[in-house]
Each structure stands twice: as C-alpha cells, then as structure tokens.
Amino acid sequence: MPWAYRHATKDFAAFLEDAKDKLGLESDNMAYTAVDGVFRTFRRRLSYAEGVAFAQVLPAVLRAIFVQDWQPEVPPPPFGAREVMAREAMALRPNHNLTPPHAIEAVAWALRRAVDQSALDRVLGDLPQGAAAFWRVDTTNSAVLARRLV
Secondary structure, eight states: OOHHHHHHHHHHHHHHHHHHHHTOSSSHHHHHHHHHHHHHHTTTTTTHHHHHHHHEEEEEEEEHHHTOOOOSSSOOOOOOHHHHHHHHHHHGGGOOOOOOHHHHHHHHHHHHHHEEEEEEEHHHHOTTHHHHHHHHHOSSSSGGGOOOOO
C-alpha cells in the first residue's frame, strides 16, 4: 500500500492544522470551507488536463477535495487579481463561510508544507500564466515551509 494512502488521515490533519492556524480560524469545518473555496477558485482556471496534472502532486485527501464537484466542461476563465479571486473563494457556501481575505496566501502556505515543493513548482510551470503566482508564498525564511510530514 502506498505511504500516501496509509497515512492519508495524518497528512490531511497536519495540513488542516496548518491551514487553520494561518487562516486564523477556530474549527476544522471553517478551515475546510476556506480550503475548498481556494481549491475551487484555482481549479476553475484550469483545463481538465491541467487540473489532473496539478492534482497528481497533492496528498490523497487534498487530491479528492480538489476534484470534488468539478465540472471541467466549463471553459476556464483567466487568473485575475488576487483580491478578486479571494472574494470568489470567500463566496463558497456564503451562509457558512468565515473565510478571511488572506485565504489564498494562508492555504498556499499550508499546501507548500504538505507537498513536494519541487514537484509542485514543476507542474505550476506548465500551467497557465498566473498559476504559479496563485500558490506563491512570500517568505525570507524557506525553512518555515519545510514539509511537515515526510
């Protein structure tokens, strides 16, 4: 059994804890909604082939969340201003959404700690313009982004 499947729950719990912390949210449910909104916002801007390529670098549970409810036949819009995309992420399930305006940055930080960053950067380099910027994390200390679980 692949390690990624054997430890999927532990991987996801570590990611969600990081996301919750960076988002400044109190519960796993709140953090999940923010992550789902950020993933959907990013995914909308990809073709089916691009989305599948991106999903391949995600841990098992995040990969499942990324593809859940996807309708890849809808033509993807281009990447836009981060503020606009953040509002889009915040609009998911509006009656149950406490996603903060910095959700993209927070989820990007947590995601980078959960994946092989070189694999992520490789796939982002093959995606449309704006994809790499979406997942960029500005930090002067790259050690803070070290993979949490190996």
